[in-house]
Amino acid sequence: MSAKKAWLLYTFYRLLFFAVPLALILLLLPRHMLVGLNWGIFFAVACSALISLSLSVLFLSKLRHRAAAGIAEWRSNSHTTDSGFEDSVMEQDEFQQNQGN
Numbered sequence: 478m479s480a481k482k483a484w485l486l487y488t489f490y491r492l493l494f495f496a497v498p499l500a501l502i503l504l505l506l507p508r509h510m511l512v513g514l515n516w517g518i519f520f521a522v523a524c525s526a527l528i529s530l531s532l533s534v535l536f537l538s539k540l541r542h543r544a545a546a547g548i549a550e551w552r553s554n555s556h557t558t559d560s561g562f563e564d565s566v567m568e569q570d571e572f573q574q575n576q577g578n
Contacts, residue, residue: 480547487540494532499525 502521533541 483543495529498528
């Protein structure tokens with residue numbers, strides 16, 4: 478599986494893991510808690526976020542690792558010798574500025 482496909486699948490599942498519990502909680506909330514900016518909506522969003530986080534940690538670890546490896550590979554490929562030289566010059570400049578303070 479390519480890194481791009483892993484990243485897209487991971488994003489899709491994370492959104493699904495958030496949207497489904499949010500919809501279920503909002504359907505189960507009494508109607509008077511959904512009017513205006515009430516605590517019921519914030520409660521539903523917070524619970525959905527926790528559920529999404531828990532499900533993604535439990536079930537999406539392989540996709541997360543593939544996506545992270547793909548991003549790391551993309552970042553390492555985008556760096557050229559010029560960018561390495563620029564990074565070293567910037568680090569040296571920051572170091573000299575810190576020494577002056």
